[in-house]
Amino acid sequence: MAGFEFEVYKQDGRARYGKVKTVHGEFETPIFMPVGTNANVKLMRPRDLEEAGARIILSNTFHLYLKPGMEIISLHGGLHNFMKWPHSILTDSGGFQIFSLPLFKVDDEGVAFKSPLDGSRVYMSPKISMEVQKILGSDIVMAFDQCIHPDASYEETEEAVERTFKWAKISRENISPPQALFGIVQGGVFEDLRKKSTEQITSIDFEGYAIGGLSVGEPRNVTLAMTKVVVDGLPEDKPRYFMGAGSPELILELVEMGVDMFDSVFPTRLARHGAALTWNGRINIRSARYKKDLSPLDENCSCYTCTTFTKSYLHHLFSRKETLGQILLTIHNITFMMKLMERLRESIKEGEFKEFKDKYINIFS
Numbered sequence: 384m385a386g387f388e389f390e391v392y393k394q395d396g397r398a399r400y401g402k403v404k405t406v407h408g409e410f411e412t413p414i415f416m417p418v419g420t421n422a423n424v425k426l427m428r429p430r431d432l433e434e435a436g437a438r439i440i441l442s443n444t445f446h447l448y449l450k451p452g453m454e455i456i457s458l459h460g461g462l463h464n465f466m467k468w469p470h471s472i473l474t475d476s477g478g479f480q481i482f483s484l485p486l487f488k489v490d491d492e493g494v495a496f497k498s499p500l501d502g503s504r505v506y507m508s509p510k511i512s513m514e515v516q517k518i519l520g521s522d523i524v525m526a527f528d529q530c531i532h533p534d535a536s537y538e539e540t541e542e543a544v545e546r547t548f549k550w551a552k553i554s555r556e557n558i559s560p561p562q563a564l565f566g567i568v569q570g571g572v573f574e575d576l577r578k579k580s581t582e583q584i585t586s587i588d589f590e591g592y593a594i595g596g597l598s599v600g601e602p603r604n605v606t607l608a609m610t611k612v613v614v615d616g617l618p619e620d621k622p623r624y625f626m627g628a629g630s631p632e633l634i635l636e637l638v639e640m641g642v643d644m645f646d647s648v649f650p651t652r653l654a655r656h657g658a659a660l661t662w663n664g665r666i667n668i669r670s671a672r673y674k675k676d677l678s679p680l681d682e683n684c685s686c687y688t689c690t691t692f693t694k695s696y697l698h699h700l701f702s703r704k705e706t707l708g709q710i711l712l713t714i715h716n717i718t719f720m721m722k723l724m725e726r727l728r729e730s731i732k733e734g735e736f737k738e739f740k741d742k743y744i745n746i747f748s
């Protein structure tokens with residue numbers, strides 16, 4: 384298909400090394416996508432993201448539809464120009480956000496929900512979500528799905544699976560090249576529903592397939608068991624995207640199962656709370672033990688923060704609640720995630736993924 388290409392170049396066990404090409408450039412997989420909900424990755428300028436090595440980010444249809452609204456985005460000719468991000472963008476369809484809000488009505492046509500901004504009634508449907516993502520001009524568009532809570536009953540989950548299938552077909556009819564469209568598999572924590580949803584969604588020809596509705600509070604062994612059921616039913620020649628996984632240890636587990644793409648607010652949110660991801664595990668810079676520590680945050684990191692400042696200075700910034708502390712830790716955490724993925728890809732290419740995973744899973748856990 385014009386505009387979007389994916390190829391797997393190397394497989395090590397089930398872990399895959401590949402490349403994705405969009406009209407806005409190329410990136411290697413497995414990849415981590417920083418999250419830019421409101422058309423910005425919190426505290427990161429686009430040039431900081433580039434310097435960290437990011438080549439694709441995620442943004443949210445739902446949030447941008449409410450604010451600033453499509454008129455403003457249209458005036459800029461799309462999201463790339465609005466936020467001045469020249470590389471690839473994947474946009475979430477809004478399903479995940481909407482179904483965590485108070486709903487007025489949901490049926491096979493769409494969903495009416497209460498706006499978290501002003502309480503007004505807002506309507507979203509698969510067709511509208513696709514129209515909005517066309518205006519955004521995202522390289523990868525997500526199908527509109529019904530995401531439900533892991534505590535939902537079997538019957539509720541089954542209904543959401545059927546609706547997600549209907550909406551996937553409508554989404555497919557409304558998106559065409561050069562935009563790529565990914566279908567989303569639901570099914571909650573029920574093995575047979577996961578299997579059914581996988582069969583339904585893969586019966587539609589999408590450019591990629593996503594595993595949705597997991598890592599939302601269910602136990603880790605359930606996350607992994609459900610992922611396995613889905614991945615077993617996905618085609619080999621399309622990218623696989625696990626929505627909402629951002630902790631290094633979970634990414635290692637999922638890559639081992641053959642997943643290619645990840646996103647999460649986890650590294651940026653951690654940074655704003657003073658937590659840094661390092662090659663020696665997670666540390667919290669607010670701890671008193673760093674008060675006089677003249678070493679860098681992570682001596683194995685080449686980011687601006689680590690090559691410039693001491694832990695003592697970063698500790699000081701956090702103790703004075705200075706925003707710069709949060710900025711510097713965000714730069715580090717995003718750089719760390721990019722480097723982690725790079726080294727992980729190297730290990731797959733070298734046929735040493737298992738060793739890499741075993742070495743780091745305990746450090747990161």
Ligand SMILES: [Zn+2]
Binds near residue numbers: 680684685715
């Ligand atoms: Zn660093």
